[in-house]
Amino acid sequence: MTILARDLHIDRPSNVQEAIAARRAHPGSRFIAGGTDLVVSMRHGLSRPGVLIDLSRIEELKGIQFGEQGVRIGAGVTLAALARDAVIAKSYRAVAEAAQTIAGPGHRAMGTVGGNLCLDTRCVYYNQSEWWRHANGFCLKLRGEICHVAPQGRHCHAAFTGDLAPALLALGAEVEIAGAERNRRMPLGELYVEDGRAHLALAEDELLVAVYLPAAPPPSAYAKVRVRGAIDYPLAGVAVALAALDGVVKSLRIGLTGTNSRPFVLAGTEAIVGRPIDENALQQIERLVQKQVQPMRTTIASAHYRRLAAAALARRLVDRLFAGTQ
Amino acid sequence: MLTDRPEPRKRLLRLRLNGRWREDAVAESELLVDYLRDVARLTGVKTGCDGGECGACAVLIDGEAMPACITLAVRCEGRSIETIEGLVEQGRPSRLQRAFHEKLGTQCGFCTPGMIVASEALLRKTPRPSDQEIRAALSGNICRCTGYVKIIESVRTAAEAAP
Ligand SMILES: Cc1cc2nc3c(=O)[nH]c(=O)nc-3n(C[C@H](O)[C@H](O)[C@H](O)COP(=O)(O)OP(=O)(O)OC[C@H]3O[C@@H](n4cnc5c(N)ncnc54)[C@H](O)[C@@H]3O)c2cc1C
Ligand code: SF4
Ligand code: FES
Ligand code: FES
Numbered sequence: 001m002t003i004l005a006r007d008l009h010i011d012r013p014s015n016v017q018e019a020i021a022a023r024r025a026h027p028g029s030r031f032i033a034g035g036t037d038l039v040v041s042m043r044h045g046l047s048r049p050g051v052l053i054d055l056s057r058i059e060e061l062k063g064i065q066f067g068e069q070g071v072r073i074g075a076g077v078t079l080a081a082l083a084r085d086a087v088i089a090k091s092y093r094a095v096a097e098a099a100q101t102i103a104g105p106g107h108r109a110m111g112t113v114g115g116n117l118c119l120d121t122r123c124v125y126y127n128q129s130e131w132w133r134h135a136n137g138f139c140l141k142l143r144g145e146i147c148h149v150a151p152q153g154r155h156c157h158a159a160f161t162g163d164l165a166p167a168l169l170a171l172g173a174e175v176e177i178a179g180a181e182r183n184r185r186m187p188l189g190e191l192y193v194e195d196g197r198a199h200l201a202l203a204e205d206e207l208l209v210a211v212y213l214p215a216a217p218p219p220s221a222y223a224k225v226r227v228r229g230a231i232d233y234p235l236a237g238v239a240v241a242l243a244a245l246d247g248v249v250k251s252l253r254i255g256l257t258g259t260n261s262r263p264f265v266l267a268g269t270e271a272i273v274g275r276p277i278d279e280n281a282l283q284q285i286e287r288l289v290q291k292q293v294q295p296m297r298t299t300i301a302s303a304h305y306r307r308l309a310a311a312a313l314a315r316r317l318v319d320r321l322f323a324g325t326q
Numbered sequence: 327m328l329t330d331r332p333e334p335r336k337r338l339l340r341l342r343l344n345g346r347w348r349e350d351a352v353a354e355s356e357l358l359v360d361y362l363r364d365v366a367r368l369t370g371v372k373t374g375c376d377g378g379e380c381g382a383c384a385v386l387i388d389g390e391a392m393p394a395c396i397t398l399a400v401r402c403e404g405r406s407i408e409t410i411e412g413l414v415e416q417g418r419p420s421r422l423q424r425a426f427h428e429k430l431g432t433q434c435g436f437c438t439p440g441m442i443v444a445s446e447a448l449l450r451k452t453p454r455p456s457d458q459e460i461r462a463a464l465s466g467n468i469c470r471c472t473g474y475v476k477i478i479e480s481v482r483t484a485a486e487a488a489p
Binding site: 005 | 334335353354355356357360364376377378379381384390391392393395396397398400401444463465466467468
């Protein structure tokens, strides 16, 4: 029998404001959505909340709505519901493809969009049982003195490995965040910070309410490399959104995950706009990716492999999407 | 590493287990897999990993196969849970259970309850699945014995045996 906590209380607010109030009332509490990340962390002693604030009854977090401005995806929408939505699959393909590659079918039935975007960062020295980490002297991210990946530094390089973020970033998503004072809306990219220990720009009592995607999206696709073909986090994941007209690129955005402590949009793709996708352009994209990803030895696969794999995935997707527009 | 712990806070949990409503006092920290094995004594539910990775603990929650080892029991309030034990039909093995036995879809048997539960969820929605659909439905379940070929054959056989 697994003992999760000495004493645990589960609070079940029925709206966003109650959830935030509960979070403030109980220091050290955590929001729980599907629990597919958090409960595993609790089993490993990575998180020891005394109170869990269950988001599953909050209506404002539910549903996918389409309007003239685009789509609103509630933070509580499950990955399974997102993957099987016909409009998402047709128009926002990268999002459906990313959702479909997350974990196994059971996790997708439980796991949510909000939980996926707020996923903790991962590292081979961190996602281990308590006794394993204890035997290894713990590490900087939690309870330890040094980082086993880069022992000279004072920085944690644990990687962000959520699959949805790069797809949403490539398609220009914004997020709505509720706090005690007010709700704010910002580009999804601003939710993240390049710091394996504190990668979310969210205050403790802030809650992700919904994700917004603009209307009339360009064609898009997502691909990831992983150790096993099923139930596995990305070693590197790439989403591409590419529009072309008259044989030249009109817009190009590339989102990346799995390689850095945050998901991010590749800088410098403007240089490809107005040009056709030829070998030159593909090599330029590969170089941009190789320069900007910062994989560290946080997985069993080598950092060098993940760098090359990210570049190869970007190249393949750009090539395929461009060919599809011709 | 948690020693001399006080008696944890408990709550009354009401759920439908293999077709019957029941109520138990359950600690809010209790995992569904522990509730099923230790309280309800349904030991067909297995624990095969450190949390969420293998599918041995899969049970049906409102008809969907989900890992019981990362599900908090009290979050199943009012829901319908089915385990491998509940899939028996009038005291006899179900089509899937028979097919796994006859087609050698089970060797050591440890992954089998989870495999059958995940297959059951599939066949209820898709009575005539393609091999690709079977593979996708079982992609959250790990088997270290069979090499999967016989498992897929078992599910296919059960589907074909349907009236
Ligand atoms: C074996 C296994 C394999 C996996 N493989 C993948 C994979 O390939 N790709 C991948 O991306 N993920 C993977 N996951 C992780 C996880 O299943 C998914 O990321 C899932 O989407 C998490 O969502 P959840 O609702 O279950 O999150 P939870 O566990 O409920 O929450 C995760 C975190 O987000 C916070 N949170 C949740 N909702 C909100 C909100 N609305 N506002 C603010 N904070 C919030 C929680 O407090 C917690 O810190 C895997 C998990 C397992 C166990
Ligand atoms: S990168 Fe270093 S500090 Fe961060 S989790 Fe890994 S070992 Fe720990
Ligand atoms: S025991 Fe639940 S997934 Fe392995
Ligand atoms: S039969 Fe042994 S693990 Fe599958």
